[in-house]
Amino acid sequence: MFSMFMCGLMLLIPLLGVWHMKLGITKNLIVSTLRMVVQLVLIGFFLEYIFKYNNWLINLSWFLVMIASAVLSVIKNSDLKLKHFVLPVLLSFILANFFVVLYFNYFIVNISFILDAKYMIAIGGMILGNSLRSNVIGLGDFYKALRKDEQLYFYKLSLGATKYEALLLFAKKSFVSALNPTIATMATMGIVSLPGMMTGQILGGSVPLVAIKYQIAIMIAILASTVLSISLSILFTVRYSFHKTGTLKKEIFRSSNN
Amino acid sequence: MFEFQHITKQFSEKFVLQDFSFKIAQGDKINIAGRSGIGKTTLFRLLLGFEQPDSGTILYENKALTDTSVWELRKKVAYVSQDLNIGRGNVQALFDETLSLKANFAHNTNSKADIKTYFALFELSEDLLSKDIEELSGGEKQRVAIINALLLKRTIFFLDEITSALDKVLKTKVLDYFLQNPEFTVLYISHDNYIPTGVELKTLKLD
Numbered sequence: 001m002f003s004m005f006m007c008g009l010m011l012l013i014p015l016l017g018v019w020h021m022k023l024g025i026t027k028n029l030i031v032s033t034l035r036m037v038v039q040l041v042l043i044g045f046f047l048e049y050i051f052k053y054n055n056w057l058i059n060l061s062w063f064l065v066m067i068a069s070a071v072l073s074v075i076k077n078s079d080l081k082l083k084h085f086v087l088p089v090l091l092s093f094i095l096a097n098f099f100v101v102l103y104f105n106y107f108i109v110n111i112s113f114i115l116d117a118k119y120m121i122a123i124g125g126m127i128l129g130n131s132l133r134s135n136v137i138g139l140g141d142f143y144k145a146l147r148k149d150e151q152l153y154f155y156k157l158s159l160g161a162t163k164y165e166a167l168l169l170f171a172k173k174s175f176v177s178a179l180n181p182t183i184a185t186m187a188t189m190g191i192v193s194l195p196g197m198m199t200g201q202i203l204g205g206s207v208p209l210v211a212i213k214y215q216i217a218i219m220i221a222i223l224a225s226t227v228l229s230i231s232l233s234i235l236f237t238v239r240y241s242f243h244k245t246g247t248l249k250k251e252i253f254r255s256s257n258n
Numbered sequence: 259m260f261e262f263q264h265i266t267k268q269f270s271e272k273f274v275l276q277d278f279s280f281k282i283a284q285g286d287k288i289n290i291a292g293r294s295g296i297g298k299t300t301l302f303r304l305l306l307g308f309e310q311p312d313s314g315t316i317l318y319e320n321k322a323l324t325d326t327s328v329w330e331l332r333k334k335v336a337y338v339s340q341d342l343n344i345g346r347g348n349v350q351a352l353f354d355e356t357l358s359l360k361a362n363f364a365h366n367t368n369s370k371a372d373i374k375t376y377f378a379l380f381e382l383s384e385d386l387l388s389k390d391i392e393e394l395s396g397g398e399k400q401r402v403a404i405i406n407a408l409l410l411k412r413t414i415f416f417l418d419e420i421t422s423a424l425d426k427v428l429k430t431k432v433l434d435y436f437l438q439n440p441e442f443t444v445l446y447i448s449h450d451n452y453i454p455t456g457v458e459l460k461t462l463k464l465d
Binding site for chain 1: 308335336356
């Protein structure tokens with residue numbers, strides 16, 4: 001209890017700073033902090049029960065809820081319309097993340113009950129959370145670039161390219177911008193940053209080398225999930241995003257300006 | 259070869275084409291004229307299926323152009339756009355990519371020699387092949403886009419102000435290359451008022 005009190009006291013530093021400098025975000029800061037506390041406390045109780053029952057159906061359903069929220073967040077953070085994208089992107093994320101998490105649990109953690117709550121929800125959450133930004137960039141930039149550089153896309157079509165041949169150029173570019181941040185993070189990992197998962201494990205009493213093993217595995221799993229979910233979401237969404245003549249449907253974007 | 263039948267096309271409130279009809283026969287050399295903003299480029303975009311007419315029909319080889327046949331047409335026409343957004347990377351890579359498309363794979367065999375010939379013809383140094391497209395001058399880019407179109411070995415050309423950045427001698431050379439070839443069907447937009455000798459030009463004036 002005392003530790004939480006001291007933790008709250010530390011909040012005074014950003015709070016007083018923001019208030020004193022009149023940054024105009026004091027209210028946002030308080031609301032966000034409160035939201036974080038309430039959400040985490042609720043999820044804490046919730047997870048207690050989930051871990052206690054450890055029923056595969058409940059675990060599976062909760063993981064689906066987590067994936068669905070990630071999908072909503074990815075689409076909301078892009079300029080794309082929810083109703084056109086939610087189903088194909090959801091399907092891509094389910095395929096990508098289930099594959100990676102189950103692979104992880106079976107081959108790396110080596111547990112026999114691969115739908116175990118502790119592993120599926122914890123590992124799944126790490127992978128989903130960490131690939132979120134890349135997914136926003138990957139899918140959002142793909143369509144943004146297509147709209148901005150439509151002339152180039154048309155030019156490729158006029159050379160005789162199929163839709164997929166012409167889109168390859170755009171897909172490649174969005175992969176590069178989506179993966180670059182993760183690649184940069186990996187290069188400094190351990191020196192600049194000790195990732196949350198490792199910190200948690202070490203505080204929980206693990207030997208650093210064990211923590212490192214999982215950290216390496218999780219980073220690779222994040223990359224795998226990112227590449228899979230971006231590829232699948234592009235592949236699944238381009239089927240609905242174009243007219244039969246190959247032109248991009250304008251109604252898939254939320255903003256109408258060109 | 260192509261026929262516009264009563265085409266109407268409107269962008270927001272403005273009519274670009276209104277009940278427009280026109281026929282294009284094989285071997286025709288047609289200069290599309292008219293002040294800027296009148297919809298000259300729109301004609302190309304309609305033919306290539308990048309825009310749809312609000313009403314009217316476009317015929318290609320006597321059949322109405324459809325969502326599917328437009329893909330076939332795109333394999334028969336070489337289009338050089340005024341917008342020189344032709345790609346990234348170096349010039350050789352652009353040519354390679356063009357020829358690696360499934361539709362063009364058959365023309366890949368002699369491409370090295372072809373590129374050499376076209377570079378000499380349009381007075382480009384072969385050092386350019388290893389240069390980035392973005393580093394090229396406007397005139398160089400225009401000629402690279404023209405060569406990229408010629409590598410397709412097609413006989414129908416839609417040329418949208420392809421000589422605007424070239425000097426007079428090159429302009430004549432480029433236009434002659436297309437207009438003097440009896441095999442070629444050429445629709446072109448140009449403000450040069452160039453009249454080649456011994457070629458029957460048709461003018462399509464939009465107003």
